[in-house]
Amino acid sequence: MEAGSLSLRCTGMKSLKVPKCSSGPIEASVKFMGSRNSMNSIKSRRKVYCVLTNSSQKIVSAPIVKKTEYKDNWIEKMAINYLCHCVQESTGISTDMVGYEGLIDVISKVSQSFSPVVQRELISHALHQAVPDFILAFARVILRPSKSTSQYFAASTPILFKWLVGDCEVRQTENVDGSKEKTTVYLKKCRILESSNCVGVCTNQCKIPSQRFIGQYLGTPMTLTPNFDDMSCEIVFGKIPPPIEEDPAFRQPCYNLCKLKKPHTDNCAELKTTP
Known part of the structure; x- marks a missing residue:
């Protein structure tokens, strides 16, 4: 992920402001794909097409997705x-x-x-x-x-x-x-x-x-x-x-949301050859 600002721009609509996430803001632009005549059908389907543009300093973030559920026998x-x-x-x-x-x-x-x-x-x-x-x-x-x-x-x-x-x-x-x-x-x-x-x-x-x-x-x-x-x-x-x-x-630096980050350094995998 890249640090920057997040803005959503939609053709024919006002800009939308999105709160910053804990791992740092993102810069993005959102626009509807299609002609003016297709705007109504796009709105009715509630579909928005996003184009992400990255900039500035690189930071590491864990993928924000639903955690996998396991059913062990x-x-x-x-x-x-x-x-x-x-x-x-x-x-x-x-x-x-x-x-x-x-x-x-x-x-x-x-x-x-x-x-x-x-x-x-x-x-x-x-x-x-x-x-x-x-x-x-x-x-x-x-x-x-x-x-x-x-x-x-x-x-x-x-x-x-x-x-x-x-x-x-x-x-x-x-x-x-x-x-x-x-x-x-x-x-x-x-x-x-x-x-x-x-x-x-x-x-x-x-x-x-x-x-x-x-x-x-x-x-x-x-x-x-x-x-x-x-x-x-x-x-x-x-x-x-x-x-x-x-x-x-x-x-590789560790994730911003590392569960163990507080008790140790950001680089959890830090290379050491001695105890």
Whole structure:
């Protein structure tokens, strides 16, 4: 979003003033499309066509849309509570809430209590703790790094982890040689990012721990690329992630409406390599 002023101009009508939003004003112009003879029909349908023009300093705002509603079944609730328990065991932080709200409450407290580098280590440990070592060892033997393994991980993600990340779908990845593989998972709106509304939670407690877990314990590189404009995300299996120092996600300021903004800095994902 861009800072500026908001004005609505409609042909044949007075200018409309719109209150400024908390994330900063916007500059826009609104006009009816069509001839003078079609004005009555346009008014009767109550349709207004808007043209937005941006200017001035860039600011970051979370998309203002209706929050996604989830109806977790009993199996998904068990998975959510189990992961929440593992995070509590690894971090020493507890919550009185249950379900997904409880998970978000815990990771929010983790974000407030620890530096970014410690957050990454704690959540990585929680993910490791969630899966028994013998299963990880077996998976490394069966799922050796290959194109077919990357496709398997991509195909299984929407089935096994929809409860954690929200609706997602498998997409094709085009390689340098022009070949295509179904190794990309597209998250339409990440449930973790939408629920926490915090860039730092995304980068330090989801992106880095997930990349490390899949890469180190399952042997397949994975790159997670969030889109903070619409809260979508792309997960590409078989792709080596960039170093944290070169990752654009860690230069992203947090949302103006970040739920955790008061107890920490605007840059929730601030890059630190020491506790």
